[in-house]
Amino acid sequence: MTDFFAGIPQIRYEGEGSSNEFAFRHYNPDEVILGKRMEEHLRFAVAWWHSFAWPGGDPFGGQTFDRPWFGDTLELAKLKADVAFEMFDILGAPFFCFHDADIRPEGATFAESKRNLEEIVDYIGTKMEGSKTKLLWGTANLFSHRRFMAGAATNPDPDVFAWSAATVKGCMDATMKLGGANYVLWGGREGYETLLNTDLTREAENAGRFLQMVVDYKHKIGFQGTILIEPKPQEPSKHQYDYDVATVYGFLKRFGLEKEVKLNIEQGHAILAGHSFEHELALAASLGILGSIDMNRNDYQSGWDTDQFPHNHPEMALAYYEILRAGGFTTGGTNFDAKIRRQSLDPEDLVLAHVGGMDTCARALKAAARLHEDGSLEKARAARYAGWETPEAKAMLASSLEEIEARVLAEAINPEPRSGRQERLENLWNRFV
Amino acid sequence: MTDFFAGIPQIRYEGEGSSNEFAFRHYNPDEVILGKRMEEHLRFAVAWWHSFAWPGGDPFGGQTFDRPWFGDTLELAKLKADVAFEMFDILGAPFFCFHDADIRPEGATFAESKRNLEEIVDYIGTKMEGSKTKLLWGTANLFSHRRFMAGAATNPDPDVFAWSAATVKGCMDATMKLGGANYVLWGGREGYETLLNTDLTREAENAGRFLQMVVDYKHKIGFQGTILIEPKPQEPSKHQYDYDVATVYGFLKRFGLEKEVKLNIEQGHAILAGHSFEHELALAASLGILGSIDMNRNDYQSGWDTDQFPHNHPEMALAYYEILRAGGFTTGGTNFDAKIRRQSLDPEDLVLAHVGGMDTCARALKAAARLHEDGSLEKARAARYAGWETPEAKAMLASSLEEIEARVLAEAINPEPRSGRQERLENLWNRFV
Amino acid sequence: MTDFFAGIPQIRYEGEGSSNEFAFRHYNPDEVILGKRMEEHLRFAVAWWHSFAWPGGDPFGGQTFDRPWFGDTLELAKLKADVAFEMFDILGAPFFCFHDADIRPEGATFAESKRNLEEIVDYIGTKMEGSKTKLLWGTANLFSHRRFMAGAATNPDPDVFAWSAATVKGCMDATMKLGGANYVLWGGREGYETLLNTDLTREAENAGRFLQMVVDYKHKIGFQGTILIEPKPQEPSKHQYDYDVATVYGFLKRFGLEKEVKLNIEQGHAILAGHSFEHELALAASLGILGSIDMNRNDYQSGWDTDQFPHNHPEMALAYYEILRAGGFTTGGTNFDAKIRRQSLDPEDLVLAHVGGMDTCARALKAAARLHEDGSLEKARAARYAGWETPEAKAMLASSLEEIEARVLAEAINPEPRSGRQERLENLWNRFV
Amino acid sequence: MTDFFAGIPQIRYEGEGSSNEFAFRHYNPDEVILGKRMEEHLRFAVAWWHSFAWPGGDPFGGQTFDRPWFGDTLELAKLKADVAFEMFDILGAPFFCFHDADIRPEGATFAESKRNLEEIVDYIGTKMEGSKTKLLWGTANLFSHRRFMAGAATNPDPDVFAWSAATVKGCMDATMKLGGANYVLWGGREGYETLLNTDLTREAENAGRFLQMVVDYKHKIGFQGTILIEPKPQEPSKHQYDYDVATVYGFLKRFGLEKEVKLNIEQGHAILAGHSFEHELALAASLGILGSIDMNRNDYQSGWDTDQFPHNHPEMALAYYEILRAGGFTTGGTNFDAKIRRQSLDPEDLVLAHVGGMDTCARALKAAARLHEDGSLEKARAARYAGWETPEAKAMLASSLEEIEARVLAEAINPEPRSGRQERLENLWNRFV
Ligand SMILES: [Co+2]
Ligand SMILES: [Co+2]
Ligand SMILES: [Co+2]
Ligand SMILES: [Co+2]
Ligand SMILES: [Co+2]
Ligand SMILES: [Co+2]
Ligand SMILES: [Co+2]
Ligand SMILES: [Co+2]
Structure with a gap:
């Protein structure tokens, strides 16, 4: 037991009347809605990267957070996992999500990174045995290291494709080992900075082939989860290939993968692409490729991905209404790909941001369910x-x-x-x- | 011979040194570039709607242009055609484009509108016999009349689908009769204002079926031109189904029409969808669906479709470079879906806007061709x-x-x-x- | 009594439990909040233009609404006024707002337009005697007629400045006669389409001089209301001079008018300028120039002014919180510069759009008042x-x-x-x- | 002499016919235009931060550049200065610009940072003696360190105001010592992340007072240069107080500083604020506060500050035309606040990016000058x-x-x-x- 969250109590449901900051006012996991427990409807996940690995930097400034686990050793990575599971416990979070780079120190070689990942995955597996928190999805970070600066599967250098493919294999293995319900691919730098140096046709074909290999490997190892692509139109790249739901659908059809792959849809990315979140959800449902959601909003006045916790329940209700219309989540869930603001320095901020996000979603779900039950719409x-x-x-x-x-x-x-x-x-x- | 353009000379190529406002400085139709006459490369078309039918209104004000042919009679429609061909002649325009609603008065019934269209098409056919100007494409206006307020092929009312299908048949007949090189569909109100009242699945299926009927009819009548869809992300609708190149590609794949239909891509619509024009062209070329272009820009600071004549040749050069890389136009061409500003009241403004647009494109093409020939890129x-x-x-x-x-x-x-x-x-x- | 709203009952407060479409669920005019009746807090106004004069057109289509009062005669203008007051009565609206062009037919000359206005103002004055509905503000339409295409006070032609000044005088007289609480100036075409033909310095100086004349005339006639400028960044013009709150503040300081003029701030215009609505309100309050609001939202995915009725109460609560912090409205109020969608054809749509808008605002006000009372923030x-x-x-x-x-x-x-x-x-x- | 630029020749003017990558095709410093040498018109400056201190990170990835001078020692800071002056020499750059944080290692205390700055300023002073390159402006970095996370002059903590004031004093001293022609303030985090925790009135008053102190100190030390504010609407903050030219003008008027302070206007920031660059320049000129420019563009499809080198000369010509209309630069100049793309790893990329930017500006200036001379516009x-x-x-x-x-x-x-x-x-x- 670390002392990072010292003094912060476990968060429990106290109802709308409560003025206790450290309580849920709407999220009541056991409350039954449309025949299913609220927890099973929402399937909340905490994101390892923003919550535990992000130092608070932005393009105009560096680290603002001081975290005792920051650093590049296996020991610190384990401390980070300890703290993460403490927060999962405080929140009663049913799920978490991770990239390889969030949980393990980068090695000097691929082999060392692989060994580091395997050691940490074992450590996390042990922690999960003593916890109710499961893995919603795993994924590979194929965008932060400079080797990925020109893309992963779409890199002009075949060796980067190779590195990326080997990395995804390891992350799929880790996800399977930890019982993950899905495996996600976000094409962070699968896109371009300038058309002048880009071969669109080749890059698309390589991306298609890469995805086929991922699907093949899933079947080979018997992974029962869903393969998910997360669309985003831009940032970091000027143009990203997985622009939006409609674009990814066309890509899947082009490579005959529309029955094999579904989508993980983020509110912030919908906005960046010029769509409402509910549009992207309704469209994906209509095309049969709605998988899971990242329930973090962008600021309507900012042109970049602010990844904020949701706070406007009527807007979120539009989203959950589309999910209910589509029959609810199967393997998917509600991930918070959300970061606290870089000025939110305190452990309380981290916990309470999640409390607010979970409450907003729960309130939205209940509203959507009432309308769904009513049937008038x-x-x-x-x-x-x-x-x-x-x-x-x-x-x-x-x-x-x-x-x-x-x-x-x-x-x-x-x-x-x-x-x-x-x-x-x-x-x-x-x-x- | 009307007197609308009285005093305006025929525009001829005088070269870069000329300071004559009424001359081309870059567009020299007979100059050979990469083995082809410039006129054959560019295949310029004048748009009937903006040039001759638009009264100058915007959401905050009404008509600014006084044109002797404004009104709803067949006689005025013929006067409009006379003036149009006079301008084609002044510009040496090789092509024009039209919607049914631009060229014929609306009738009280479908039958009357059909008769009006047939009469005007005959009139235009006769004028074309004495002119070098050909038809680049025809299309149907399925968005201006209030009957289309909730869509045409995607309308909740089957009678509007019927009206639209019958209208498109008439416009395809007209296009074929006038020797059109393409037939275009722009889904002006194929989209929605609010998801709350919209059935995305049904609307997409009806749109797919509609397009299949168009393709079937093309083959039935032996139309040799290309069927083109023009993407646009929004405006007038909040969301338009033919959002961008990638979206339309997915739609064509969904309904098995990707070999039958190509795209007419507009700079302004690319911008509204968050893309550069060259992106949309390169992507369409890469997907094998690049057909034709509408070379009218939007203002980068305005969030609506301003449909201005192009004036920045380095930007346009990026576009023509992609067209040259794709092998140049076959049935397609360079349409100006551009309107003069509502303050540009004079006949000279209308002519000189086209002169500037044509010159900008010619200058851009020459630059693109030089780079293409050089090969360094x-x-x-x-x-x-x-x-x-x-x-x-x-x-x-x-x-x-x-x-x-x-x-x-x-x-x-x-x-x-x-x-x-x-x-x-x-x-x-x-x-x- | 016309039959336009036949069958539509007067709207009364029935509380949150009501499922009656024709009832208020949150707006209870007599409920006391922070020591003041809700009606006095909100000071709702119906806008004559969007509700009674707009035919439903947009840049891609014409009239969708059939209204028995459409047409250009004094008789029809009076019928329009009759219907307007019937709706004010149905809603219990405490205020309305108008432009000259909304209420009177355009004459062939300035003198005729002036006579028309005077006759209609008398007619409206008589109607107001039998009604509880008062005038929140009057204004002049200096943007729809083609004479204003290049601006009013900032027109290159001094005669247009003259016409505009004379028109504003008449509208101020009408506003005073009808007991208006404010007089508004929205600079619809005070801006430019292209810098190439624009003299920024002269146009600003003329605009400053024009505003000084308005202030002088206010004092001369003893008008006790507030002069308000409504900022908007663009549309119809490419750039509008009254861009946002900060810009208008600088303009007022430049001409020494910051004590004489306040602002009428619209949510939709705030969004277009890249600001949140609450930002514009808080800034205006901070600068001492917060006057009144236009509580109509824009669509976050559309780049133009959609002028929709508000429907997201948590967002509106942020606005009313700033208004409460600033001490509430004095002469200002909550105008709905909002139009029903052009597909909302029925009289019920017009009434219920206002009911929804009023309810959303009332709900937001109550939330803001609770937080204000609580004091924690x-x-x-x-x-x-x-x-x-x-x-x-x-x-x-x-x-x-x-x-x-x-x-x-x-x-x-x-x-x-x-x-x-x-x-x-x-x-x-x-x-x- | 370091070997960083080994093999890269000094860049000389070779004219438009040249195909030598390492030559100017348009920038000919000694060519006389409108009676003044081109170098004196353009007054190009290289920015120390982007060119020598930026490691290539973005919000989704870390360092891509390997530079031998990266690190936190005085020795490395001197190596960095050596390389910088080598590049100034290669380019024939007449000016450079710097922040304190670019040129000196951060100390553990204010005093240590001050000593570091003084030592490096002496070192740079010595280098300037052997160089033709002068200082266009100096500035303080009041945004990168975590102490500034909530602003500098507008921080809720008076100690941060104190630190910032002391820092600006040191940077003004350094600028004066190095003969700088201007001193710039960019309010990187003078703004807010959320209105909920912000006191707009107090923050504005503190900012006004801070600026007054800067002006007072300028006069006290006899600094002959111009104090410049650089507007930017957002990023890193959600809202930045120095939003755009009009906003800063209002701020200066509010605090009576409009005769003391001018503006440094950046193309990218103009775009972010919804304006064209030429608009901001023309407006500033019209208001008498045009000072200097940062000639780096944003990508029209990206909603954040991409700080790219200019490459579209017709657009830049619109800017230089406004500068020529305003009489040209006095103390101001053309700074490239531009960074090479993070994939542009090679020393050649850094040099050639500047060559391209300088050539684009020179070409634009020449076009603008021709039109200016012609007088037709x-x-x-x-x-x-x-x-x-x-x-x-x-x-x-x-x-x-x-x-x-x-x-x-x-x-x-x-x-x-x-x-x-x-x-x-x-x-x-x-x-x-
Ligand atoms: Co995101
Ligand atoms: Co995400
Ligand atoms: Co268009
Ligand atoms: Co078009
Ligand atoms: Co508006
Ligand atoms: Co308004
Ligand atoms: Co910048
Ligand atoms: Co800058």
Whole structure:
């Protein structure tokens, strides 16, 4: 037991009336909603990187956090894991997520990094035995080290592809060993800085081949989790190939992988791509590739990825409504790929940021569930499209331009528009949030 | 001969030294570049809508232009056509483009609109006999009338789908009759205002079916041109389904139409979607769906579609370089989907805006061609990826994660990054523009 | 009594439990909050232009609304006024706002427009006698007619300045006659399309002189209301001079008018300028120029002014918190410069959009008032700056760089950063919304 | 002589025909333009921070550059200075710029940092004696160290204000000692992350007082250079107080400093604030506060500060045209606050990035000068506003709303709009670039 969180109590549900900062006001893991415990609906995960490995730097300044586990040794990496599991326990977090680079010290060679990873994975495995917290997903950091500066699977240098492939293998092995529910790929530097030096066709083909190898390896080792791609349009690269849900869908179709791979969708990345979060979720659900979410927002006035904890529950309710419409999470969950602000120096800040994020999500889920149960919104949607359920409409869809023109002329069709009722539906929505 | 352009001479090439406002300084249609006449490279088209049908309104104000042909009669529509062909002649424009709504008065019924269109198409056909100007593409306006307020192919009302299908048939017939080189679909209101009332799955399926009917009809009537979709991310709708090149590619793959349909890519729409124009062109070329371009820019400081004439030749050179790399236009061309500013009231403004646009494009093409001929940029690009041409790299691509890991360990692979040379390539570029 | 709103009942407060679409769930005008009736806090106003004069057009399509009062006669203008007051009554709206162009038909000459305005103002005055609804503000439309295409006070043509000055005089007279609480200037086309043809210095000086004349006339006629400028960064112009709060403050200082003029701040315009709404409010309050608000939001994914009714109460609570901190409205109020979507065709849509907007604001106000009453946020803010209340800090502020350096050296000052506690404050906030 | 730039020749002007990468094609320092040598017009400066102190990190990755001088000792700081002057010599750079943190190692205390700075300033002074390169401006880095995480002059902790004031004194002393032509303040973290913990009024007042102290100290020590503020709207902070030119103007007016302080305007920051660069320059000139420029662009598709070397000469020509209109630089100049891309690893990249930037600026200046000399644009501008030069217009400006209304009625004024001729002016522009 470290003393990092000394004095911070375990967080329990006390209800909306509580004014205790160290309590949940909305997240009540055992409360049953639409027939399922809240914990099973939300499947919260803490992100190792932002919570335990990020020093607080930004492009204009360095480290602000002093953490006793900062440094590059296996011993410090274990201390970091100790503290992480203490926080998981404080929060009652059902899941965590990690990159290799978050949990192990970088070695001088690939072999050394691999050994370091294996040792830490064993250590984490032992800790998990004494904890209720499971692994939502693992992933490989293929963007921080300078070797990845021009990409990983899409690097002009085949040796970087090789390094990356070998790294992903190790991270998939680690994820499987720790019982992970998913394996995620975020293409941090799979993109370009300038078209002038870039071969788009080759890079896409290499990325497609890389992903196929990942899928093959999953089947080979019998990993039962889901392979997930996390879209992001830009940053760090000027243009990133996994731009948004629609782009990744096209990529998966191009390489015949749309049945094998789903998406991990982040609110902040949706915003950067010019979409609302609920759009990306609804689209992925509609395309059959909705997997998991990173529930961290961007600031609407900043043009970069601020990765903040969610705090606006009506917005988040729109997201959970789409997830409920899609049937809820299967292997996926709600990861906080969120960092506390670099001025939030205290251990309390780290804990309470998660408390606020979990509460906001729980409140949003409950609102979404109420509306889902009520059914009015879906009834209104169905009514709007009811004309398409007629035999005439179905026949038209099976016909041709000429046949349709003949009917328009013969029947003197002249459609009169009907109200879209947007404000009334927004009012309906606001009855539930 | 109307007197609208009275006093405006035919525009001829006078070279860079000329200070005559009414002359081309760069566009010399007969100059041979990379083995082809400049006119055949660029294939300029004038857009009927912005040049002859737009009254100068914006969301905060109404008509600014007084044009003698404004009004809703067939007679005025013919006067408009007369003026249009006079301008084509003044500019030596090889092509024009139109929507049905630009050229014919709206009728009270579908049948009347159809008759009006047929009469005007005959009139334009006769004018084309005495003109060198051909039709680059035709299209249907499925967004201005209130019946389309909730979409055309994606409307909740099947009767609007019917009206739209019948309209497209008529416009395809007109395009074929006038010898059009392409037929374009821009999904102006194929999208949504709010997810709350929208059925994404049904709307996408109806859009897919609609496009299939268009392709079927093309083959049925033996239209030899290309079917083109024009992507745009938003405006007028909050979200438009044909968001960008990558999105439309995914849509085409989803419905098995990626061999049948290509893209008409607009600079302004690329910008709105968060991309550079050259990105969209390079991506479309890489995916085999580059068709034609709308060479009108948006203002970088405005968040809506300003549809301005191009005026920055180094930027445009990046675009033409991608087109040259892709082998140049086949059926496509350079359309100006550009409107003069609503304060540009005079006939001279309309003519000179086109002169400036054509000159900017010609200057850009010449710069791009010089660099293309020089070959240095392509040599640098090939060198950057040369490692992928080795047998070892090819073997790696055909192998698996495990085999690659074994090799990384065995050979102690440890890649050292190499400079991406972005600034040097930008300098190289600047030698040619 | 027209039949436009036939069947729509008067809207009454029924409380959160109500599922009646035609009821307020949060807005209870007589409920006392922080010692003042809710109606007096919020001072809601209906905007004549969007609600009664806008036909539903956008840059890609025309009229969608069929209103019996559309047309250019005095008779129709009176019918429009009748309907407007019927809606004010249905909503129990305490205020309305208008432009001259919303309420009177445009005449062929200035004199005729003036007579039309006077006749309609008399008509409205009579209606107000039988109504509880008052005038929050009047304003002049100096942007829709083509004469204003290059600006009003900043037009290159002195005759347009003259027309604009005369028009504002008439609108100020009308506002005074109708007992308006404020007079607003929004510089719709006071800006430029291109710097190439613009004389920034002259245009600013003319704008300053124009505003001085407005202030002089206010004093001359004894108008007791507040003169307000409404900032907006762009649209319709590429650049608008009244960009944001900070810009207008500089303009007022430049012309010595910062004591005479305050601001009417719109959420949508704040967003367009890259600010949060609460930023603009807090800044205006800090500068002593907070006057009134236009509580209509923009869509975060659209780059233009969507003027939607507010629907996210936690966001609006941030706004009302700043207003409460500033002491609440004096002459200002909450105007809905909001338009229903162009697909919202029905009279119910128009009424219910206002109901939803009013309810969202009331809910936000109540949350803000609870936090204000609680005081925790202000206590935390004061604690953060407590160091500045010490005599040493005050002495330092009165000293010089050299004296400070001497002290830093002498006392070996070495400041240790303290947590900014952002997430904890966001959690605190969320306890109240 | 270090060997860092071994093999890189001194860069000389060879003219447009040259294909030598290591030559200027446009920058010819001695060429006379509008009566002044090109070098004196442009006054190029190399930025110490990006060129010699930046390790290549970004928010998703660490150091990419290996530089022999990286490290925290005085010896390495001197090596860095040696290399810097070697590059100044290679480029023939007339100026450089620095922050304290770029040139000296950070000490454990203020006193130690001060001593380090003094030692390095002496060292640089000695190097300057043997060099033609002068100091364009010095500045203090008040944003990178964690002590500044909540601001410098606007920090809630008075001790940070003290540290900052003492630091600025030292940097002003250093700048004066090295003969600097200006002293710059960029408010890196003068702003906020969240309004919830921020006291806008107090922070502004402290910032105003801080600036007054800087001005007082300037006069006290007899510094003849200009005090410059560099505006930026955001990044690193969510909101930065020195948002843009208009905002800083208002701030200066508020504290009575508009005659004492001018602006250093950066293209990238203009873009982030929603303005074109030329807008910010023209506005500053119009307000009498145009001082100097940072000629580094942002990427139009990225929402953060990319600080790239300029490469689009027509855009830059718009900037230099405004500078020429304003009479050219006096103490100011053209600083490259630009960093090579993090993939540009080689010494050649660093040199050639500057060569490209200088050439782009020179080409732009020459184009702007040709248009300036030609005079057509200014003639067109004057003609557009000619009406304001009449006695009637001047009398109107001196009159009142009532007098104007009387005249509008009496003379039946009815202004007819005239073309703004935007496209024709853009064509004119394009004749010169
Ligand atoms: Co992110
Ligand atoms: Co993420
Ligand atoms: Co467009
Ligand atoms: Co277009
Ligand atoms: Co607005
Ligand atoms: Co407004
Ligand atoms: Co910058
Ligand atoms: Co700068």
